[in-house]
Amino acid sequence: MKTRFLNNVKIVSTGHYVPSGVLSNEDLEKIVDTSDEWIYSRTGIKTRRIANGEKTSDMAYLAALDAINKAGYEASRIDLILVATCTGDYRAPSVACRVQALLGLSERDVACFDVNAACSGFVYASSVASQMLNGGRYSSALVIGAETLSLYTDYEDRGTCVLFGDGAGAMILESTNEYKPADFYLSAKGELDLSIVINDKIAMDGRKIYQFAVRVFEESIQKIMLDNGLGKEDIAVIIPHQANLRIIEKAAELLNIDIEKFYINIEKYGNTSAASIPIAFDEYMSAAPRQENKKVIFVGFGAGLTWGAAMLTL
Numbered sequence: 619m620k621t622r623f624l625n626n627v628k629i630v631s632t633g634h635y636v637p638s639g640v641l642s643n644e645d646l647e648k649i650v651d652t653s654d655e656w657i658y659s660r661t662g663i664k665t666r667r668i669a670n671g672e673k674t675s676d677m678a679y680l681a682a683l684d685a686i687n688k689a690g691y692e693a694s695r696i697d698l699i700l701v702a703t704c705t706g707d708y709r710a711p712s713v714a715c716r717v718q719a720l721l722g723l724s725e726r727d728v729a730c731f732d733v734n735a736a737c738s739g740f741v742y743a744s745s746v747a748s749q750m751l752n753g754g755r756y757s758s759a760l761v762i763g764a765e766t767l768s769l770y771t772d773y774e775d776r777g778t779c780v781l782f783g784d785g786a787g788a789m790i791l792e793s794t795n796e797y798k799p800a801d802f803y804l805s806a807k808g809e810l811d812l813s814i815v816i817n818d819k820i821a822m823d824g825r826k827i828y829q830f831a832v833r834v835f836e837e838s839i840q841k842i843m844l845d846n847g848l849g850k851e852d853i854a855v856i857i858p859h860q861a862n863l864r865i866i867e868k869a870a871e872l873l874n875i876d877i878e879k880f881y882i883n884i885e886k887y888g889n890t891s892a893a894s895i896p897i898a899f900d901e902y903m904s905a906a907p908r909q910e911n912k913k914v915i916f917v918g919f920g921a922g923l924t925w926g927a928a929m930l931t932l
């Protein structure tokens with residue numbers, strides 16, 4: 619049997635940025651045939667933030683800067699930048715390269731690339747960063763999730779336009795000699811590729827994704843806990859992709875884990891795809907005292923269909 623290699627990485631800091639423009643359910647009532655009552659009761663969303671000229675790379679940079687400033691971190695230590703996004707400014711260059719430039723790191727040796735696993739992107743990117751740090755070549759990774767979904771949202775389709783918003787979140791990871799185990803489980807089911815497509819506009823089969831999401835949330839959390847011998851008491855917080863409050867509540871119920879263990883902010887921001895986990899994680903880290911050595915679990919799903927979970931040590 620293959621021996622599983624457990625990663626070891628330290629969470630140094632987190633940050634986030636959301637645009638100031640607010641799109642409320644009441645605003646949407648004026649655009650499509652919907653109501654605050656329908657949206658809130660079906661999704662848990664009240665408002666979302668919409669970029670006004672900011673590009674994905676601008677938001678990614680501002681989230682990174684927030685993480686750097688919070689820790690008084692020396693940005694010149696960063697030697698790896700990964701951006702999880704499916705709404706980059708261009709097909710190429712990557713958002714990561716733009717962030718390198720905006721941080722003034724262009725003269726330094728920094729590996730930069732984007733990761734596209736849609737809404738699971740931040741879980742995937744955290745895994746890639748962690749493997750690269752553990753490979754020994756890199757020592758400081760800036761991992762960002764950043765999206766401008768409003769550019770691809772069809773504001774004539776009430777089935778989708780009520781869900782999505784814009785924003786970015788960031789996390790700095792370092793290789794460490796401390797004992798900070800990390801583990802990742804990633805998967806995909808390509809035959810469901812057309813269940814949600816982000817092309818000119820977002821098109822999706824909402825009900826199909828809903829059922830799928832509840833199942834993979836439950837299975838992914840179960841798997842990462844089982845593989846690492848974790849009990850509920852070992853977990854400080856679960857940070858789920860914020861797609862729909864009902865998906866999170868249903869998964870919590872099936873897992874028999876108190877909903878209080880899940881950090882939820884979907885009411886304010888809606889679904890910001892790859893940005894939702896790092897935004898929520900930063901809000902959690904900024905509000906709660908750090909429970910040293912307890913575990914944080916990220917869990918996500920998205921277009922692909924892709925899904926996965928990450929376990930990191932606080």
Ligand code: ACO
Pocket residue numbers: 651652653656657660661736737776777778780814822824825826827828831861862889891919920921
């Ligand atoms: N306002 C009022 N009525 C609406 C709206 C709306 N905004 N949207 C749909 N309806 C209507 C439908 O037309 C339908 O009417 P009908 O019965 O007369 O045909 C009725 O409400 C029920 O529609 P459903 O689609 O069955 O509603 P459901 O309870 O499934 O909720 C929702 C829809 C919120 C989209 C849900 O299915 C969901 O959240 N799915 C997951 C979607 C998701 O997470 N996508 C993103 C994943 S990937 C990523 O994150 C980028």
